[in-house]
Amino acid sequence: MLTSVVFPPPSLNTGENDFIHADISRCGDLVVDISTTIGPLRLKNPTMLASGIMDEDAGSMQRMIDCGAGAIVTKSIGVQPRDGYANPTVIELDHGILNAMGLPNPGIDLYGEEIKKLQATKVPIIGSIYAADANEFARLAEKMQRFGANAVELNVSCPHAKHYGLEVGSDPALLHEIVSFVKHHVSIPVFVKVSPNIMNLVEMAQTIENAGADAIVAINTVKAMKIDLETTRPLLANKTGGYSGKAIKPIGVRCVYDIAQAVKIPLIGVGGITTGEDAIEYFMAGASAVQIGSAVYYRGPDVFNVVCEEIKTWMKDHEYSTITELIGAAFQ
Amino acid sequence: MNRPRITTVLSSTVEATDIKTITFPYTGDVKPGQFFMIWIPGVDEIPMSVSQITSDMVGITFRNIGDATHALYDLEKGDHIGIRGPYGNGFTLIGKRLLFVGGGTGIGMLAPLVEQAKKNKKAATVILGVKTKNQLFFEDRFQRTGATVLISTDDGSMGYKGLASELAKDIITKERIDAVYTCGPEQMMSSLLGFCNTIPFQASLERYMKCAIGICGQCCIGNGLRVCVDGPIFDGATLKNIKDFGLYRRDAAGRKILF
Numbered sequence: 001m002l003t004s005v006v007f008p009p010p011s012l013n014t015g016e017n018d019f020i021h022a023d024i025s026r027c028g029d030l031v032v033d034i035s036t037t038i039g040p041l042r043l044k045n046p047t048m049l050a051s052g053i054m055d056e057d058a059g060s061m062q063r064m065i066d067c068g069a070g071a072i073v074t075k076s077i078g079v080q081p082r083d084g085y086a087n088p089t090v091i092e093l094d095h096g097i098l099n100a101m102g103l104p105n106p107g108i109d110l111y112g113e114e115i116k117k118l119q120a121t122k123v124p125i126i127g128s129i130y131a132a133d134a135n136e137f138a139r140l141a142e143k144m145q146r147f148g149a150n151a152v153e154l155n156v157s158c159p160h161a162k163h164y165g166l167e168v169g170s171d172p173a174l175l176h177e178i179v180s181f182v183k184h185h186v187s188i189p190v191f192v193k194v195s196p197n198i199m200n201l202v203e204m205a206q207t208i209e210n211a212g213a214d215a216i217v218a219i220n221t222v223k224a225m226k227i228d229l230e231t232t233r234p235l236l237a238n239k240t241g242g243y244s245g246k247a248i249k250p251i252g253v254r255c256v257y258d259i260a261q262a263v264k265i266p267l268i269g270v271g272g273i274t275t276g277e278d279a280i281e282y283f284m285a286g287a288s289a290v291q292i293g294s295a296v297y298y299r300g301p302d303v304f305n306v307v308c309e310e311i312k313t314w315m316k317d318h319e320y321s322t323i324t325e326l327i328g329a330a331f332q
Numbered sequence: 333m334n335r336p337r338i339t340t341v342l343s344s345t346v347e348a349t350d351i352k353t354i355t356f357p358y359t360g361d362v363k364p365g366q367f368f369m370i371w372i373p374g375v376d377e378i379p380m381s382v383s384q385i386t387s388d389m390v391g392i393t394f395r396n397i398g399d400a401t402h403a404l405y406d407l408e409k410g411d412h413i414g415i416r417g418p419y420g421n422g423f424t425l426i427g428k429r430l431l432f433v434g435g436g437t438g439i440g441m442l443a444p445l446v447e448q449a450k451k452n453k454k455a456a457t458v459i460l461g462v463k464t465k466n467q468l469f470f471e472d473r474f475q476r477t478g479a480t481v482l483i484s485t486d487d488g489s490m491g492y493k494g495l496a497s498e499l500a501k502d503i504i505t506k507e508r509i510d511a512v513y514t515c516g517p518e519q520m521m522s523s524l525l526g527f528c529n530t531i532p533f534q535a536s537l538e539r540y541m542k543c544a545i546g547i548c549g550q551c552c553i554g555n556g557l558r559v560c561v562d563g564p565i566f567d568g569a570t571l572k573n574i575k576d577f578g579l580y581r582r583d584a585a586g587r588k589i590l591f
Contacts, residue, residue: 083584293547
């Protein structure tokens with residue numbers, strides 16, 4: 001039997017979202033509530049749409065909301081329109097998906113129209129942004145806030161875009177400057193998405209926390225390559241790309257676990273989450289919510305509803321009633 | 333596995349001015365209306381609807397119009413391309429008296445559908461719409477199926493002078509038509525849908541594609557319908573609720589481009 005509860009109204013100017021219905025179900029005496037929070041953001045369930053998947057326009061994001069996503073992260077948006085790389089940009093490998101899209105986006109001003117169209121939704125919209133310096137990041141974050149985004153996610157981890165992404169996110173001083181500058185310019189929460197492709201991940205996570213970020217999203221894709229033997233060429237037009245899907249889940253879980261030992265701010269787990277048990281593993285590693293991307297391919301757009309049901313079933317079977325009980329359960 | 337597999341071009345045939353068909357080996361099931369992603373190493377990877385289907389071979393027909401199609405145009409028998417697919421839903425034949433309306437290179441992908449319809453003993457009328465007569469192709473192939481073939485040209489150099497959709501309107505108002513199938517410029521298809529009223533309608537849509545496996549969102553129309561997976565064939569009831577149809581597509585950056 002399913003019932004719903006309504007959260008109390010949000011206070012102003014913090015990015016807090018409107019009333020949402022927590023996903024709560026009862027099974028005998030056990031009440032299973034899979035709602036979660038990330039700072040001031042309340043999510044009816046912990047499955048978020050990852051950046052770069054089905055988020056070109058309002059229509060596709062609305063479909064993901066209709067399929068049960070607890071929050072939406074937009075594609076990464078820059079100041080200027082950008083075409084991205086030539087095809088092939090996405091290929092399937094035996095245990096995951098390799099992509100080098102090249103940060104295609106229509107630019108912040110045009111994309112604002114898409115975000116505004118989602119204003120009626122109760123599901124938090126998190127604006128992903130990329131830039132080369134603190135000024136640009138702040139400008140983008142301010143616009144995202146004005147368009148109605150409930151939070152921003154700083155992409156400092158894309159593994160295949162020159163001058164952006166990982167090139168920004170592997171420099172501690174620059175990253176500190178960017179995060180603190182953005183924090184001074186917006187009142188909505190600031191999330192930072194980190195890369196597994198750096199040796200000093202924990203140190204960077206501490207830098208991000210010290211700079212005032214509200215949450216850390218771990219991980220972005222793993223830098224990788226596929227060579228076609230017949231043509232002796234890398235298959236991706238950009239040669240290298242980012243690896244996602246099942247193969248990278250153990251890498252993501254390890255990164256979340258390591259970061260969780262070193263910081264107090266909430267973590268959002270991403271990387272290879274395809275089933276409810278994958279999500280639970282990330283919660284146990286220290287994540288308060290998860291993002292799903294490649295599994296939209298493996299299990300279809302309805303993956304959010306499906307994973308939520310699997311989480312609830314697992315929690316019932318193991319007598320957990322809230323996500324909070326699971327977060328960091330693996331810390332011994 | 334959804335990644336390009338290298339194969340060999342079996343033939344390359346000029347069909348009309350700047351229009352060619354190339355064929356490559358393929359032994360799996362392919363439905364009319366489905367497409368392959370064609371990789372031209374070092375150049376690009378583009379979606380191409382099938383224009384020819386046999387038990388061991390598939391063909392695609394295209395106009396030499398951009399970098400990728402220019403490279404395809406230059407390919408000869410024995411050259412290598414990468415293929416992945418077939419993708420998309422394909423057409424579904426319903427009814428007994430069918431009207432097919434092809435515009436420009438959209439004519440190509442209707443050919444295997446008309447062949448299938450005639451094999452299934454359907455009555456078929458085919459309108460081939462082109463700008464001018466030297467762009468017409470596959471006329472003989474459609475004639476051989478036993479379908480009634482009508483030609484329209486914008487400049488009147490052959491057949492009916494005017495738009496294929498206007499010629500279709502005449503037929504729809506005069507004859508009993510059970511279903512309409514179309515591929516061509518989107519504004520033509522959109523006008524045609526307007527003339528169809530309650531007649532079942534299926535159209536093949538074209539959008540810039542990247543992943544072709546339903547995740548990147550590049551080709552989405554309406555409320556998140558993915559042309560690559562949920563299409564490329566959409567029925568009239570669906571298209572009537574999609575504001576994009578006949579109005580705009582999106583470029584590589586995601587900007588709206590009006591037709």
